[in-house]
Amino acid sequence: MPGPRLSGPARVLAGLLLFCAPAALAADPPERPEEARAALEALQTRIAEISRELEASRGELGDLQTQLRDSEQRLGNLSREISENREAIADTRAELEQLRARQGDLEARRDQQRQRIAEQLRAVWQQGREPDIKLLLNQTDPQTVARSLAYHRYFLEVRREQLEAFRATLADLAEVEQDIAARSRELESRRDTLAAQQEVELVLKAERARVVASLDADIADQSRQLEQLQQERAELEELLQALEQAALALTLPEDARPFAEARGELEWPVPGKRANSFGSPRGSGGLRWQGLNLLADTGTPVHAIHHGRVVYADWLRGLGLLLILDHGDGYMSLYGHNQSLLREVGDWVNAGAQISTVGSSGGLQSPALYFEIRQQGKPVDPVSWCR
Numbered sequence: 001m002p003g004p005r006l007s008g009p010a011r012v013l014a015g016l017l018l019f020c021a022p023a024a025l026a027a028d029p030p031e032r033p034e035e036a037r038a039a040l041e042a043l044q045t046r047i048a049e050i051s052r053e054l055e056a057s058r059g060e061l062g063d064l065q066t067q068l069r070d071s072e073q074r075l076g077n078l079s080r081e082i083s084e085n086r087e088a089i090a091d092t093r094a095e096l097e098q099l100r101a102r103q104g105d106l107e108a109r110r111d112q113q114r115q116r117i118a119e120q121l122r123a124v125w126q127q128g129r130e131p132d133i134k135l136l137l138n139q140t141d142p143q144t145v146a147r148s149l150a151y152h153r154y155f156l157e158v159r160r161e162q163l164e165a166f167r168a169t170l171a172d173l174a175e176v177e178q179d180i181a182a183r184s185r186e187l188e189s190r191r192d193t194l195a196a197q198q199e200v201e202l203v204l205k206a207e208r209a210r211v212v213a214s215l216d217a218d219i220a221d222q223s224r225q226l227e228q229l230q231q232e233r234a235e236l237e238e239l240l241q242a243l244e245q246a247a248l249a250l251t252l253p254e255d256a257r258p259f260a261e262a263r264g265e266l267e268w269p270v271p272g273k274r275a276n277s278f279g280s281p282r283g284s285g286g287l288r289w290q291g292l293n294l295l296a297d298t299g300t301p302v303h304a305i306h307h308g309r310v311v312y313a314d315w316l317r318g319l320g321l322l323l324i325l326d327h328g329d330g331y332m333s334l335y336g337h338n339q340s341l342l343r344e345v346g347d348w349v350n351a352g353a354q355i356s357t358v359g360s361s362g363g364l365q366s367p368a369l370y371f372e373i374r375q376q377g378k379p380v381d382p383v384s385w386c387r
Helices: 009-027 033-056 059-126 132-137 142-218 222-249
Strands: 292-295 301-303 308-316 320-328 331-341 354-358 368-375 378-380
Touching: 059 142, 059 308, 059 320, 059 331, 222 308, 222 320, 308 331, 320 354
Parallel strands: none
Antiparallel strands: 292 368, 301 354, 308 320, 320 331, 331 354, 331 368, 368 378
């Protein structure tokens, strides 16, 4: 029986469940298939309920949040396209340099071959117009005639080979010149595309700035800021609860090192300065930070702290473009405010693999990575885990 129609984070989680469930059922099959279907439908129903609760809690800021989400998702995709285009331009430039170097070598070879052929033509002309056969017949010694014929054949063969080599060099040079012209056109086209992409990026950034300014104006009142933070906290907690249920079907590889054994040895996801302390006050409403904000430039690579699987990769209010890794045994790591997400739900990643880039999505004024570690659903201080 089909489950309820899902939207937002719940839709991503439902997809994850469907992705993971077969492996879990294969590892520990229930007594009856009906039990497995009932458990899966119950979990899908709970996720749908969470999704409806999250949508209902958005209130009057919903439209602006949707605009911000769409704008930042487009910016994230465009940022990735611009990066790929710049790499392609760099590759094309490198190819052009190699082709031009080969062109220089071929031109030098052509000039040398042309000079040798010209010298031989001058030598032939200096011999006069008397036919070679007559010169041979004027010889009286048969051995001299034989040697002269051999030399004559040798020089003819050398001339033929030099002419063929000259023609081959000219053909290679023409081919290289055609390749240079094609690569130059490709480079110009990519430059035009990059310029157009950058213009679109400016428009999207201006749109994002407008939406962020509108959001800042709407939540300027302290009580509304507190309400916003409380809603974001509740949404994240409910999302993590749903993810923990979904992660019951997650089985880590047998050779994967348990997360708990890596305590104090994990690398930070970005080499950034910490803007706050774990557990420090967050505003004046009594809330406290459950993670760390790591300051870094926009586009800085974000790396996974440990082997795990992507269980969430989407936009979430308050955290913008968010990626969550499940490391097994009840451990998760969260990476928020990204500029772009480079992994999708269901992907396995190794420790140190790049998963995203630093940004300011979710309404930040300056770029930073929000980083959390969760143990059995509860936030823990990343400082005690990372070195």
